[in-house]
Every structure is written in C-alpha cells, then in structure tokens.
Amino acid sequence: MSLLSVRGLVAGYGVGEVLHGIDLDVADAGTTALLGANGAGKTTALRAITGMVKRRGSVTFDGTDISGISPHAAARLGIAHVPQGRGTFVQLSVQDNLRVGALRRSDRNAVRTDLDRCFELFPILAERSRSHAGTLSGGEQQMLAISRALMTRPRLMLLDEPSLGLAPAITRRLFALLPQLRAEWGIAVLIVEQNAALALAQADQAVVLESGRVVVSGPAAQVAGNDDVRRAYLGT
Template sequence: MLTLRNVDIHYGRVHAVRRVSLHVAPGEIVALIGANGAGKTTLLSAISGLLRVSAGEVLFDGRSIAGVKPERIVRLGLSHVPERRLVFGPMTVEDNLLLGAYSRYKRREALADRDAMYDMFPVLAERRGQQAAALSGGEQQMLAIGRALMARPRCLLLDEPGMGLAPQVCKEIFRHVGELRRDKGLTVLLVEQNAKSALAVADRGYVLETGRVLLSGTSEQLLANHDVRRAYLGREKDA
C-alpha cells in the first residue's frame, strides 16, 4: 500500500533523511523506532505532503504522491495523526471530530462516523461540548486519532501516540490501534519512541538512526536483537 524508495529529505543544508526505503502492506502495522532526531517525524511529514522530498519516490497504492498537496493525500485515503496531537484547542471535541470529515460531502455519513468515534472513545462523548484544550493528554490523543479516522483512511500515520502519557493510558491507546487493524483492516505506519510498546502491536519494524534505516525485521526479530534491546529497550533487558 505504501512504498518509499531511496527517499532523501533536507531542511535547508541539513540532510535529515538519507536514501530511506521501506514498505507497508495492506493490513499491516509497521513501526518506525529510533532516538530523537533520527528522522522519524520528518519521514511521516514527507509521506503526508507536509514536507517535500529531495529525491526518491513515495508511492501510495502504486501512484506517486511526492509533491501532492496534503489535502489531496487525505482524499486518497491516507491520514496523519501528528506528533503532540495538535488538536484545535478553542474548538469543541465535536467540532474537532467533524472537521476531520471536511473532505467528505455526505453529512449523514459524517455524523454516523462521529457516533462511531464516540463508541470507540466513550470519554469523548462525555466531553463532546468541551473545548479540546481542556482535555487531558490521553483524551487529546484519542481525539486526534478520532479526527484522523473521520476521513475514512485506509492507511494511518501515527506519530508518537504515547508521548507524555501515563503507562496505563498509553497501553489503552495501543490497544485501540490493534483493534483498528483487527476490526477494520486499517493499515498503520507507527512512529514511537517507546520501542517495546510499538513492537508489541506491530508486525514489522524499521530502526532509524541519523536519517538512515539501520535495521529492519519482524517485531520478534527486533525485540530479540541485542543492539535494539540495549539502545531502545533498556540495558536491563540484556540480563
């Protein structure tokens, strides 16, 4: 469904991503793990059209989306849940959700999907009239995911969904990610610094280091890799 071939990305003179190639098959959850500054968020931003690639190919369903405007990419079926959630604080929970359906023209369907988001995240139904800025971090993450799902994507880009969340809340978010794949067949490319949580829900993963793919493999292979355990799972895991 999603393929990157030899992608380079620059910030001015800074070569942030270097010849990255990866693929995500339909129905897969694929994790991108790595330290801060490895290029994970940059890569997702390029896929969703927020950044331009300097070289290489970005293909979605076999067609190039490099240089395509972000709103067009959303209409093609690819939605992005950004780092730090970026909900619209002054707007209500309900308006944030409905804004996620801006690219669709059948209001009845949008309202039905809104109700489905409330079923998935009951706390959002309880807060539907509140400003998004008043929500907790976990509730804002649920809202950001729900807003992205309102566009009915076939592929979801998730950037650091566990950032700043309590362990139990983080566990709940990842449970929902797994359910979306299981129940709806959603394809997910997941960026997460908590490598253990990411690989627990993912089928495969890529390890990025200084803008390059250092390792790739199944989640089981990466979890068992000595270097991955030391770098991303804590030294105590080597015992």
C-alpha cells in the same frame, strides 16, 4: 502487498539533509513501527511521506506514485497524519473537531455512524463532546486527534508518538486499539513511538532509524530479537 512503499527517501530542511535515503513499507491494514533515538529523523520521515518537507526518492501509495504530492492531496487520497504533540483545534468543541475531520465526506449517514464508533472507542469524548478541545487533558486530546483522523476515513494513519505525555495505562489502551483499527476500520498504521517494546508488540513490521539511515528493518518479532535493538531500545 504494500499499501505504502518508500524507497530511497531523502529529505531535510533548507540545505541540510536529515534523511539519507530510507526504505520502508506498510502492508495493507498492517502496522509498521518506526523507531529511533531523538533526532533520528522519524518525524521528518512522516512529513516527507505527505509532502510537508522537501524530498527526493519514491513514495508509492496503493500502487500510485505520490512522490510529488502535497499534504492536502495526500489527505484526499486517504493518508491521515496525526502529528507529534497532537494538533487539535483548541477553540472548537470536541464534536466540532470531529466534524472537521469529516468535512470532505458526503456520506452523511456513515459520518454519523463513525462519530458513534469514535465515541464508543473513547467514551470520554462523548462525555466531553461540547467542551472546548483546549480544556481536555493531554491524553484526551490525543484520543481526539486520533478520532479526528479516523473521521476522515483514512486507509493509512501516520501516528507520531501518540503516547507522548500519557500515563502508562492510557498508553496501553491506545495501543490496544491498533488491532481494532486494522480489523474493524481496515486502516494501516505507520507508528513512531519511543516505547519500543509496546510498538514492537503491536506491529508486524519495524524499521529502526539512526541519523537518517535505516539500520535494522524486517518483521517486528525479528527486529525485537536483534541484539543491538534490544540493548539500545528495549533495555533487555
């Protein structure tokens, strides 16, 4: 069953329309990759799902219609959005950034355990736990942004280009985490990624956007084998 189901999603800024009616699904504890060239509308799609931009169409989360929902309400329902370009609180320590993620939770013991799990996932965050987030490297800030999202205990994580500006080795490590998020945390992921090969290798479903329209979608392996996708995004 789909945890997230998007149908005929139209969205834009001001009077201009950027998405012209897209469909996509994320399975419960599954991973869907959202691919497309710069300006195709990938970030806008994530924003439209959580109500950050004006939209029309239907968005269903766990069987509930959330088409008119606010970003805060989406977060409360368990949708964590890790925006493009990170978004950590640079003036706060690493530790406090993670605590902010858990602010709405009352299960104190579980919060403590989750904090330890984040530090296990990213040991560098434990080492730097008292440092200002602003002093972390780009890759470390990305790890912190993901960890902060994890601390909200989401059911669905929207990841917008997590590899942006990261060294290949760090990117590979981040991507290796996706199966762990599914298996150990039970989190479904909708991931926007320029590195299509990497994203397709981890995802079970994939959707390719061009100028605000879906041009290819289906099981990730099938999308990876599509000739147009291979030429345009995989260079093979």
